[in-house]
Amino acid sequence: MHNDWFIIINPTSGNGKSKKHIPKILQLLKQQQITYNYAITKYVKHEFELVQNAITNGYHKIISVGGDGTLHNIVNGILHQSVLSSSLIKIAVIPFGTGNDWVKNYQISKDLSKNISTIKSEHTTYQDIGKITLNSTKTIVYFNNLAGIGFDGHVVNSIGKYKKYGAISYLLAVFVGFSKYKSVDLSIELDNKIIEVNSLMTLIGLCKYSGGGMRLTEKSDPTNGLFDITIIKHLNLATVLVNLPKLFNGKITKHRKVTTYKTNNISISLPKNKTVFMQADGELIDSENFTVELIPKAIQVITPKKS
Numbered sequence: 001m002h003n004d005w006f007i008i009i010n011p012t013s014g015n016g017k018s019k020k021h022i023p024k025i026l027q028l029l030k031q032q033q034i035t036y037n038y039a040i041t042k043y044v045k046h047e048f049e050l051v052q053n054a055i056t057n058g059y060h061k062i063i064s065v066g067g068d069g070t071l072h073n074i075v076n077g078i079l080h081q082s083v084l085s086s087s088l089i090k091i092a093v094i095p096f097g098t099g100n101d102w103v104k105n106y107q108i109s110k111d112l113s114k115n116i117s118t119i120k121s122e123h124t125t126y127q128d129i130g131k132i133t134l135n136s137t138k139t140i141v142y143f144n145n146l147a148g149i150g151f152d153g154h155v156v157n158s159i160g161k162y163k164k165y166g167a168i169s170y171l172l173a174v175f176v177g178f179s180k181y182k183s184v185d186l187s188i189e190l191d192n193k194i195i196e197v198n199s200l201m202t203l204i205g206l207c208k209y210s211g212g213g214m215r216l217t218e219k220s221d222p223t224n225g226l227f228d229i230t231i232i233k234h235l236n237l238a239t240v241l242v243n244l245p246k247l248f249n250g251k252i253t254k255h256r257k258v259t260t261y262k263t264n265n266i267s268i269s270l271p272k273n274k275t276v277f278m279q280a281d282g283e284l285i286d287s288e289n290f291t292v293e294l295i296p297k298a299i300q301v302i303t304p305k306k307s
């Protein structure tokens, strides 16, 4: 194991923004005497392979340059390997995505110099990770921010064509998608209860933000060993419009059609013969009945010291 950082850069993140900043990032790292090696991804999910190769080659400090999807794939590469325990691996993020929701949770600076000083400090927080197991294929997908079923999966499915609009892309996808979307019947099992619900969307959160800055879960804390579950029943467009600010300030969780729970284990069954989109950290995943369990303090993430 050596002490250099391994940097994984997704040049397509943020509509190609990260690519333009590569020379500047590398120069600032050198200036702060941070030693590193780096690789640029060449295709979708290449991050997964790159991080596993880096760990096999003795790296245990990783920097993700990109958005939430890049980080998600790196986290999955780390959790799916067995060379080194994930809790011994440090992950830093230089955000260059569209939504950049995960970094908001920790107030990681978008200012490159400030962020690189934070990385240099190596101040870490041990973060919980969600582990989704799909019932029939036993496929495992990890998430570090939030997973969702229903309308938010539908938004992720359509987001590609809106990303060119930058920060407002998620909001655009919400409004364009809403009129055609139909809520679905879910059977949700948590804390020995079975909840049958017609749901617009159901969210399983570790961190606070998703969908480009929305706050759909209640007081999420990615270090407390619990998921924040939000079940939103069917809402009409007028209700969404009236409650728009509440989607961003967290107060939507108080709406009478919204219920919240805290748990570390949840199973969800989807309706038969209906496509229900599912997403993890803004990446679409296969849609089928699944169970989610929480792995406490599974990774170390580089975070600014609280002043």
Ligand SMILES: Nc1ncnc2c1ncn2[C@@H]1O[C@H](COP(=O)(O)OP(=O)(O)OP(=O)(O)O)[C@@H](O)[C@H]1O
Pocket: 010, 011, 012, 013, 014, 015, 041, 042, 043, 044, 045, 046, 047, 066, 067, 068, 069, 070, 071, 073, 096, 097, 098, 099, 100, 101, 163, 282, 283
């Ligand atoms: N070279 C590449 N070509 C095409 N896609 C890539 C490449 N490298 C990585 N990807 C994929 O790009 C996807 C999106 O990346 P990411 O989520 O980081 O950016 P974003 O969508 O702009 O940001 P955010 O998720 O924060 O809104 C990921 O699924 C990743 O696997």
